[in-house]
Amino acid sequence: MQAVVQRAAGARVGRQRAVAILAAVAILVAGCATEPADTTGNPAVVPAPADLPRLDPIRVEQGAEMYRAFCATCHGIDLAGSPDWKVPNPDGSLTPPPQDSTGHTWHHSDQVLIDLIANGSDFAQSRMPTFGDTLSESDILAILEYLKSNWGEQERAYQWEATSQQR
Numbered sequence: 001m002q003a004v005v006q007r008a009a010g011a012r013v014g015r016q017r018a019v020a021i022l023a024a025v026a027i028l029v030a031g032c033a034t035e036p037a038d039t040t041g042n043p044a045v046v047p048a049p050a051d052l053p054r055l056d057p058i059r060v061e062q063g064a065e066m067y068r069a070f071c072a073t074c075h076g077i078d079l080a081g082s083p084d085w086k087v088p089n090p091d092g093s094l095t096p097p098p099q100d101s102t103g104h105t106w107h108h109s110d111q112v113l114i115d116l117i118a119n120g121s122d123f124a125q126s127r128m129p130t131f132g133d134t135l136s137e138s139d140i141l142a143i144l145e146y147l148k149s150n151w152g153e154q155e156r157a158y159q160w161e162a163t164s165q166q167r
């Protein structure tokens with residue numbers, strides 16, 4: 001019980017830190033600038049919704065293979081991204097952010113992520129390649145399935161909420 005409470009508290013601190021980072025990066029990443037502003041500065045912990053979909057292990061494995069082929073060179077085989085991803089380059093461009101719970105990919109709905117990965121963001125100095133000619137929407141969804149398998153329950157719940165709202 002104690003451990004559960006501590007883990008929950010840790011997740012909350014992590015989330016606050018992630019939101020603070022998001023706020024800082026939102027100024028730089030146009031894709032993030034369209035996110036609704038957090039008025040409290042302290043988002044409520046989202047309980048895992050009853051309809052949080054179970055991940056399909058076969059899709060996760062397919063996504064893992066494509067992630068290793070197309071994404072890992074920049075975002076890391078361990079999804080950790082660049083160690084100094086919070087510090088912009090001198091020209092204003094960014095280094096690859098993590099794709100695990102420590103990044104902020106999980107702040108975006110499936111729809112936003114599919115569009116970003118296929119077509120790129122409208123961030124002028126973006127160094128993220130576009131994959132619309134290489135990967136189908138189904139491929140990208142498999143990669144997202146793999147990323148989700150690496151997120152904590154809170155991050156999954158938050159991202160599922162964002163995805164559900166856009167349906």
Ligand code: HEC
Binds near residue numbers: 029031073113126143
């Ligand atoms: C050549 C390096 C490179 C490759 C390869 C790459 N990315 Fe990126 N990615 C970046 C950089 C740099 C950013 C930071 C924003 C920018 O420059 O547009 C980024 C940003 C992102 C974001 C936005 C993160 C956020 O928090 O908003 C997602 C999601 C993402 N990448 C997923 C992927 C996926 C999935 C693949 C493989 C299909 C991939 N990337 C391949 C460099 C790369």
